[in-house]
Amino acid sequence: MQLTLEFGGGLELLCDSVKIHSVDVDLPSEEKQLTMKHLLAWVRSNLIKERPEMFMKGDTVRPGVLVLVNDCDWELSGQLDTTLENKDVIVFISTLHGG
Amino acid sequence: MESNGGVDESTRLLRELQSLKDSKRDIEARISVIEAQLQQSQSNQLLDKKASSDCPNCVSDSGHDLTPDMIYRYSRQLLLPSFGVKGQSNLLKSSILVIGAGGLGSPALLYLAACGVGRLGMVDHDVVELNNLHRQIIHGEAYIGRSKVESAAAACRSINSTIEIIEHKEALRTSNALEIVSKYDIVIDATDNAPSRYMISDCCVLLGKPLVSGAALGLEGQLAVYNYNGGPCYRCLFPTPPPTTACQRCSDSGVLGVVPGVIGCLQALEAIKLASLVGEPLSGRMLLFDALSARIRIVKIRGRSSQCEVCGENPTLTQQNFQHFDYENFTQSPLSPAPLKLKLLPEGSRITSKEYEKVVKNGNTHVLIDVRPSHHYKIVSLPNSMNVPLANLEEKLPEMESVLKGVESVYVVCRRGNDSQRAVNVLHKMGVFNAKDIVGGLESWARDVDHRFPTY
Ligand SMILES: [Zn+2]
Numbered sequence: 001m002q003l004t005l006e007f008g009g010g011l012e013l014l015c016d017s018v019k020i021h022s023v024d025v026d027l028p029s030e031e032k033q034l035t036m037k038h039l040l041a042w043v044r045s046n047l048i049k050e051r052p053e054m055f056m057k058g059d060t061v062r063p064g065v066l067v068l069v070n071d072c073d074w075e076l077s078g079q080l081d082t083t084l085e086n087k088d089v090i091v092f093i094s095t096l097h098g099g
Numbered sequence: 100m101e102s103n104g105g106v107d108e109s110t111r112l113l114r115e116l117q118s119l120k121d122s123k124r125d126i127e128a129r130i131s132v133i134e135a136q137l138q139q140s141q142s143n144q145l146l147d148k149k150a151s152s153d154c155p156n157c158v159s160d161s162g163h164d165l166t167p168d169m170i171y172r173y174s175r176q177l178l179l180p181s182f183g184v185k186g187q188s189n190l191l192k193s194s195i196l197v198i199g200a201g202g203l204g205s206p207a208l209l210y211l212a213a214c215g216v217g218r219l220g221m222v223d224h225d226v227v228e229l230n231n232l233h234r235q236i237i238h239g240e241a242y243i244g245r246s247k248v249e250s251a252a253a254a255c256r257s258i259n260s261t262i263e264i265i266e267h268k269e270a271l272r273t274s275n276a277l278e279i280v281s282k283y284d285i286v287i288d289a290t291d292n293a294p295s296r297y298m299i300s301d302c303c304v305l306l307g308k309p310l311v312s313g314a315a316l317g318l319e320g321q322l323a324v325y326n327y328n329g330g331p332c333y334r335c336l337f338p339t340p341p342p343t344t345a346c347q348r349c350s351d352s353g354v355l356g357v358v359p360g361v362i363g364c365l366q367a368l369e370a371i372k373l374a375s376l377v378g379e380p381l382s383g384r385m386l387l388f389d390a391l392s393a394r395i396r397i398v399k400i401r402g403r404s405s406q407c408e409v410c411g412e413n414p415t416l417t418q419q420n421f422q423h424f425d426y427e428n429f430t431q432s433p434l435s436p437a438p439l440k441l442k443l444l445p446e447g448s449r450i451t452s453k454e455y456e457k458v459v460k461n462g463n464t465h466v467l468i469d470v471r472p473s474h475h476y477k478i479v480s481l482p483n484s485m486n487v488p489l490a491n492l493e494e495k496l497p498e499m500e501s502v503l504k505g506v507e508s509v510y511v512v513c514r515r516g517n518d519s520q521r522a523v524n525v526l527h528k529m530g531v532f533n534a535k536d537i538v539g540g541l542e543s544w545a546r547d548v549d550h551r552f553p554t555y
Contacts, residue, residue: 008319008389009316009321010316019389019392062342062345063339063340068398072398075400096321097293098349098352
């Protein structure tokens with residue numbers, strides 16, 4: 001499945017400072033649909049190069065990270081259970097505090 | 100060599116100069132207040148005269164209370180069909196509080212003063228520093244070392260002497276926040292740290308004030324309006340604070356001046372929309388700004404959470420316990436910008452910058468490792484130091500072995516003396532037992548040894 005993943009607010013530093021990744025993620029075997037839960041595990045093992053604790057806590061993202069599926073807060077689409085479709089754009093952004 | 104008399108004389112002159120400058124500033128401030136009052140009373144007289152002259156209804160007929168001066172000053176806004184007299188009148192009757200007179204607050208305050216917000220308050224306890232000026236554009240060189248609020252208020256008054264400007268020269272804390280915020284209709288969060296953001300949002304929910312929240316770091320910015328018309332609060336979105344290591348500050352990570360400038364302008368815009376009752380506020384949505392790729396993205400965020408501890412159905416926070424809530428403990432980071440001072444090493448594993456100066460002067464064989472990131476090292480470094488960033492220290496150690504062998508001591512330096520201690524711990528673990536860190540880093544070198552050594 002073709003997906004575009006974007007990292008911002010400093011999270012890109014965890015994946016070689018690259019903000020936009022066009023990726024091809026395979027459906028896990030015996031699953032009919034790709035969920036955010038699968039995608040997070042995939043991101044963690046394929047894109048995150050350092051300090052994974054800065055990205056994830058348990059099986060979800062750490063506090064202070066917003067997840068947007070097609071420009072929409074994943075809270076509105078079921079968080080980890082959100083199902084993904086081909087060409088979806090998923091943004092992971094860390095909240096900023098500076099000024 | 101200068102005699103003591105010379106030093107005393109110049110100190111005296113400097114003191115007199117400062118006191119004269121202070122008096123001048125006070126007199127100028129007084130002049131602008133009187134001028135504004137005079138202008139106000141003259142235009143009032145003009146209105147009275149008009150009202151009682153051959154055209155008794157011509158003023159009230161217009162259905163607003165803008166004076167001729169106001170009409171001229173704000174004419175370009177009055178000409179906007181979607182803003183007009185109604186928007187301007189609403190704006191003039193509104194009050195807005197800007198918390199933080201820094202990179203975000205600077206442009207926000209300038210625009211809010213200029214556009215005619217009736218009462219404009221500002222809170223900050225900080226003083227202006229030279230390394231603020233690249234982004235905190237409301238402050239000028241003449242105000243270095245003086246209160247940011249004083250400086251910002253003077254700048255706002257010089258643009259618009261007809262609005263009320265209120266100075267709060269103090270840090271916003273749980274003890275004063277309710278009292279200060281309650282005096283305003285709308286709040287702008289232009290602060291730079293996580294505990295302040297939670298405290299301000301909670302305070303706004305408790306008092307029912309809409310909050311325009313902006314943040315900027317590096318080359319990115321974020322903007323949202325919270326607690327507006329049933330929309331979410333900051334805690335609905337971020338119920339749990341992020342880990343401390345995820346809370347970078349401009350003083351560590353850097354920021355391009357115009358980036359908070361863009362976000363600060365957008366904060367002023369959202370506040371103007373709320374105050375004038377014009378347009379559609381950025382509530383339930385968030386604006387993400389990426390300066391490097393020139394992209395602005397507006398995303399839909401969750402609505403008010405019924406589970407929210409502050410604005411939800413069963414809130415646990417009240418005005419009473421807000422005043423005793425420990426936001427620094429909640430977020431595990433300090434409200435004030437004082438940098439962290441770690442103490443990880445025993446005295447025997449540390450030397451002061453003055454002691455290191457002696458090592459250099461005596462010609463003792465040693466290696467000086469600078470563990471800052473390479474882009475810091477490029478700004479300034481000590482002579483004969485080698486740059487091995489802390490993140491790469493462990494993997495680089497095998498290559499360094501030949502250099503480290505046979506020297507009396509290995510010294511480690513960084514910017515402020517925290518990473519150098521972490522690095523010495525790494526070196527000790529890897530068998531380099533003669534490694535010591537320089538207490539206080541390059542900042543202490545600049546302070547105690549070489550005053551001309553650049554700090555940043
Ligand atoms: Zn809430």
